[in-house]
Amino acid sequence: MRFMMLMIPKGYETAKPGVMPSPEAVAAMMKYNESLQKAGVLLALDGLHPPSMGARVTFSGGKPKVIDGPFPEAKEVIGGYWMIDVKSKEEAIEWARRCPGGDNEMIEVRQVQEFADFPEDVQKEISADLGKK
Amino acid sequence: MGSDGVRKAIEAIWRIESARIVGALVRMVRDVGAAEDMAQEALVTAMERWPEAGIPDNPGAWLLATARNRAIDELRRRGLRERKQGAMADAEPAVFEEDLASRIDEDVGDDRLRLIFVACHPVLSKDARVALTLRLVGGLSTAEIARAFLAPEPTIAQRIVRAKRTLAEARVPFEVPTGPDRAERLASVLEVIYLVFNEGYTATEGDDWMRPELCGDALRLGRILAALVPDDPEVLGLVALMELHASRARARVGPRGEPILLLDQDRSRWDHLLIRRGLAALDRAEALGGSLGPYALQAAIGACHARARSADQTDWARIVALYDGLVELTGSPVVELNRAVAVSMAFGPAAGLELLEPLASEPSMQRYHLLPSVRGDLLMKLGRFEEARAELERAAFLASNAKERALLLARAKACRGP
Numbered sequence: 001m002r003f004m005m006l007m008i009p010k011g012y013e014t015a016k017p018g019v020m021p022s023p024e025a026v027a028a029m030m031k032y033n034e035s036l037q038k039a040g041v042l043l044a045l046d047g048l049h050p051p052s053m054g055a056r057v058t059f060s061g062g063k064p065k066v067i068d069g070p071f072p073e074a075k076e077v078i079g080g081y082w083m084i085d086v087k088s089k090e091e092a093i094e095w096a097r098r099c100p101g102g103d104n105e106m107i108e109v110r111q112v113q114e115f116a117d118f119p120e121d122v123q124k125e126i127s128a129d130l131g132k133k
Numbered sequence: 134m135g136s137d138g139v140r141k142a143i144e145a146i147w148r149i150e151s152a153r154i155v156g157a158l159v160r161m162v163r164d165v166g167a168a169e170d171m172a173q174e175a176l177v178t179a180m181e182r183w184p185e186a187g188i189p190d191n192p193g194a195w196l197l198a199t200a201r202n203r204a205i206d207e208l209r210r211r212g213l214r215e216r217k218q219g220a221m222a223d224a225e226p227a228v229f230e231e232d233l234a235s236r237i238d239e240d241v242g243d244d245r246l247r248l249i250f251v252a253c254h255p256v257l258s259k260d261a262r263v264a265l266t267l268r269l270v271g272g273l274s275t276a277e278i279a280r281a282f283l284a285p286e287p288t289i290a291q292r293i294v295r296a297k298r299t300l301a302e303a304r305v306p307f308e309v310p311t312g313p314d315r316a317e318r319l320a321s322v323l324e325v326i327y328l329v330f331n332e333g334y335t336a337t338e339g340d341d342w343m344r345p346e347l348c349g350d351a352l353r354l355g356r357i358l359a360a361l362v363p364d365d366p367e368v369l370g371l372v373a374l375m376e377l378h379a380s381r382a383r384a385r386v387g388p389r390g391e392p393i394l395l396l397d398q399d400r401s402r403w404d405h406l407l408i409r410r411g412l413a414a415l416d417r418a419e420a421l422g423g424s425l426g427p428y429a430l431q432a433a434i435g436a437c438h439a440r441a442r443s444a445d446q447t448d449w450a451r452i453v454a455l456y457d458g459l460v461e462l463t464g465s466p467v468v469e470l471n472r473a474v475a476v477s478m479a480f481g482p483a484a485g486l487e488l489l490e491p492l493a494s495e496p497s498m499q500r501y502h503l504l505p506s507v508r509g510d511l512l513m514k515l516g517r518f519e520e521a522r523a524e525l526e527r528a529a530f531l532a533s534n535a536k537e538r539a540l541l542l543a544r545a546k547a548c549r550g551p
Contacts, residue, residue: 037147038245040356043406069485085349090138090145094192115383124388 002043002085002112003092010104011080014070015050029102036084038097047080076106083112139184143192147176148272150193152357154200156244157270159307161204165251166297169269171207175200245270246361248309249354253322256383258302262325264289270357271350282332293509319362323371323428326354330375334382335534342392342536348379354448359414369418370429376411377435380404391541396444408439430459449479466495467503482514502531506541513548522548 021029036042048054051069058065071077086092089111096107115123151172158168175196189195252266267281269274275293279286310318332346355372362368384398415436418429425433434455441447456472469492476483489508498504509524525545532538 034360038357038360040353040360042356043410085353086145087148087349088141088145090141091148094142094145094149 001087001089001092001114002083003089004110004112005082005084005099006078006094006108007080007082007094007099007101008076008108009102009108010076010106012050012079013074013077015052017050017053019050025100025102032098032100036082037100041084041086041091041095042082043085044083045081046076050079051077069084079105081123136184139188140180142188143176143179143183146179146188146192150196151176151272152245152248152270153193154197156248157197158200158204159248159251160244161201162207163307165265165269165300165307166294167207168204169297171203172196172200174203243361244365244501245310245357246309247359249358250309250318251300251305251307253318253325254300254303254305255318255321256305257296257299259325259328261292261299262321263328264292265296265351266325266354267329268293271354273350281344281350314331315548319365319368322358323367324448326351326358327371327375327428329354330378334378335537342390342534343382343386345382348375348382351375352379364421366418366421366423367426367428369414369421370426370432372434373411373414373418373427373432376407376414377432377439380411380439391536395438398444400441400443403439412436412439425458427459427462430455431463434459449475453479466492466498467501470498470501470504470507476513477511482511486511486515500531502528502533502537502541505531509541509544509548513544518548521545 020026033042033045044076051071051074054068054069055073056067058067084092084095086095089109092111096109099107101107121122154175155165155168155172159165162168178199179192179196183189183192249266249270252269253262261533263282264278267278267387268275275290276286278284279289282289297462309315318432330348330351333344333349333351335342352372352375353366355375359372361369365439380403381395381398381411384400384402385393385395387393411432413427415432418425418432434452437448437452437455452475453472456468456475458470460472473485473488473492476488486508489511490491490505492498492504505524509521509528512518512521512524522545525541525548529538529541529545532541
């Protein structure tokens with residue numbers, strides 16, 4: 001099963017454009033990433049620039065509206081993610097526990113949806129649609 | 134956390150840590166069987182204590198320390214026995230103990246690799262290598278392995294016990310082989326991993342066409358190996374091959390569990406993360422230089438499919454060229470059969486059919502269902518429906534996978550025409 005480990009660093013919602021973690025934090029994180037790789041569970045990972053460099057698109061009333069970052073209302077934002085392939089939610093949590101996170105950091109563990117997770121009627125709908133192609 | 138939650142958490146920790154723990158213990162006691170027993174005892178202790186006391190902050194270190202203490206006890210007992218027999222008459226006990234403590238810390242990074250090489254040692258039968266590798270390196274329980282191979286649990290348990298005994302009797306050293314030995318032993322490791330993958334990818338027995346869990350186990354083993362041996366083109370080739378094949382898993386099973394063949398698959402359902410990983414691993418293998426080995430060549434063929442946006446954009450001429458190399462390396466009739474399919478795609482069904490003629494007399498192909506299956510397919514394309522039907526029926530008769538058999542029978546029926 002695939003899980004996303006979403007890194008949520010407190011304070012990143014107001015971080016200035018181009019802000020980077022300290023070399024020590026990067027070194028510790030690289031060591032952790034290597035342990036994920038050596039365990040054969042790491043599929044992909046990326047760090048994200050702060051929201052002050054991003055934008056949000058909302059769809060209120062069916063109309064897209066673009067808001068440039070930073071976003072005053074945002075309390076938590078994602079700073080990066082790992083995609084891992086493990087046997088259970090417990091294993092994903094155990095890997096998250098091992099991350100050398102700082103005081104301000106939090107990891108949210110979320111399972112990636114698979115075709116088989118959808119209810120049977122939705123699956124049939126998608127299959128029928130695929131059959132037409 | 135409820136007791137069920139703790140149990141699941143411990144299982145997860147075990148899956149992550151077992152190879153490192155067993156590896157460290159084998160390095161101490163030089164006996165895979167004894168090491169695994171001690172590691173299992175540590176696991177049982179954790180199962181007893183952690184639901185009450187809570188899971189320690191560093192559960193891996195706790196398990197390792199507990200197992201290590203058992204190993205030290207065992208070595209002391211052995212030392213005592215040997216001293217009594219006079220073998221170690223002048224060994225100072227203090228020096229002896231210090232030596233034990235240092236032994237656990239040195240060179241930990243290679244323990245997992247050594248363990249892989251021991252578990253895949255050629256002194257063991259293929260079945261034993263597979264079971265032992267999944268158990269020692271994959272961290273699977275005996276029950277999980279039994280389920281994966283549709284075998285009774287006692288059979289697998291016995292297989293593992295015997296394998297451990299064989300290793301002890303043969304005095305297989307706990308080391309990563311060097312020199313010419315290394316390539317040969319690495320080939321055995323790759324073979325075991327690919328066997329596990331293939332058993333999951335196209336189940337030889339049973340009602341399911343695929344067993345994705347087993348593919349996942351093989352991929353994990355392959356990725357571990359590639360992280361430990363980053364500079365071997367065949368290791369990278371095998372990983373690339375498995376990533377590329379696994380990328381199609383979702384698209385190769387229909388809604389009723391029936392197989393969907395490569396050219397009929399909806400390519401939008403292929404897993405592009407795995408394709409990217411597969412292509413990257415293949416790039417690294419090619420960048421190492423030299424001519425490609427069998428796994429990297431097969432990965433290169435897989436890459437041709439992965440790069441084609443639709444089936445009719447496939448570079449069949451390149452695939453034929455890659456199969457030429459593979460035939461030369463392996464001389465395998467199965468590879469010749471696949472090459473014939475590629476030739477038929479590149480140069481027409483008649484050209485492919487011609488290549489099948491010599492294969493019909495191959496003894497190893499007599500009961501191989503894919504030969505009549507391919508023949509039937511090519512005859513159908515040539516409009517020779519009666520002959521095609523007979524071939525497809527024969528293929529269905531030989532197929533051992535139920536889902537595959539059903540597919541072949543359906544195609545045979547379609548040959549009867551309107």
